[in-house]
Amino acid sequence: MKLSEARKDYYRKRAKNDGFRSRSAYKLLQLNKSYHFLKKGSRVIDFGSYPGGWLQVAKGEVGQDGLVIGTDLKQIDYLEDVVLLNYSVEDPELQEYLIGHIRHVDVVLSDLSPNISGIWEIDHITQINLSRVAFSLATRVLKDGGAGIFKVFDGDTLRAFVKELSTRFQRVKISKPDASRQSSSESYLVCSGFRE
Numbered sequence: 512m513k514l515s516e517a518r519k520d521y522y523r524k525r526a527k528n529d530g531f532r533s534r535s536a537y538k539l540l541q542l543n544k545s546y547h548f549l550k551k552g553s554r555v556i557d558f559g560s561y562p563g564g565w566l567q568v569a570k571g572e573v574g575q576d577g578l579v580i581g582t583d584l585k586q587i588d589y590l591e592d593v594v595l596l597n598y599s600v601e602d603p604e605l606q607e608y609l610i611g612h613i614r615h616v617d618v619v620l621s622d623l624s625p626n627i628s629g630i631w632e633i634d635h636i637t638q639i640n641l642s643r644v645a646f647s648l649a650t651r652v653l654k655d656g657g658a659g660i661f662k663v664f665d666g667d668t669l670r671a672f673v674k675e676l677s678t679r680f681q682r683v684k685i686s687k688p689d690a691s692r693q694s695s696s697e698s699y700l701v702c703s704g705f706r707e
């Protein structure tokens with residue numbers, strides 16, 4: 512077994528033991544351990560939530576006084592005290608609902624990933640464009656000082672996206688948690704200090 516496979520296997524087993532729906536849960540736990548953006552009572556929106564590992568982590572961190580909303584193209588199975596939506600981030604109905612009804616959000620999370628075509632340039636730009644939609648929505652719902660975590664696939668457009676984020680967030684850092692395979696080209700942009 513290759514080392515990257517062994518690591519994947521390790522986190523898969525661990526997720527099963529810990530009751531997490533996905534090994535991705537550890538990516539969010541590790542990011543939050545380093546950057547502390549999820550707090551008790553926080554209001555959180557998570558884009559690209561299926562099957563729900565990040566939602567479980569977010570709910571655990573924000574507690575009973577917090578609010579967690581998740582949406583995905585795929586139907587997410589029931590999770591206690593989490594608002595589950597079954598919409599594309601690009602759907603105007605979802606966008607109108609969030610912008611019209613959910614304001615003063617503390618954290619926007621995005622683990623959005625398109626279906627992989629295998630042609631890297633296409634997958635990269637498709638993924639960054641999904642993250643751009645998440646960022647655009649974040650700018651409409653985040654409160655002053657809020658945070659955003661955006662998954663990104665490495666490639667030519669990444670630098671331009673970081674620049675776009677920097678126009679609205681005071682700090683933008685790039686991070687690759689241990690639970691993210693070294694062989695994968697994904698990483699996470701950890702943004703804080705949102706300016707309304």
Ligand SMILES: C[S@@+](CC[C@H](N)C(=O)[O-])C[C@H]1O[C@@H](n2cnc3c(N)ncnc32)[C@H](O)[C@@H]1O
Binds near residue numbers: 558582623
């Ligand atoms: C890596 S998975 C997310 C895993 C999740 N964070 C977890 O912890 O379980 C990426 C998700 O993005 C979703 N996705 C892709 N395009 C989307 C879109 N346009 N709108 C909403 N979700 C989308 C996929 O359906 C997939 O479930």
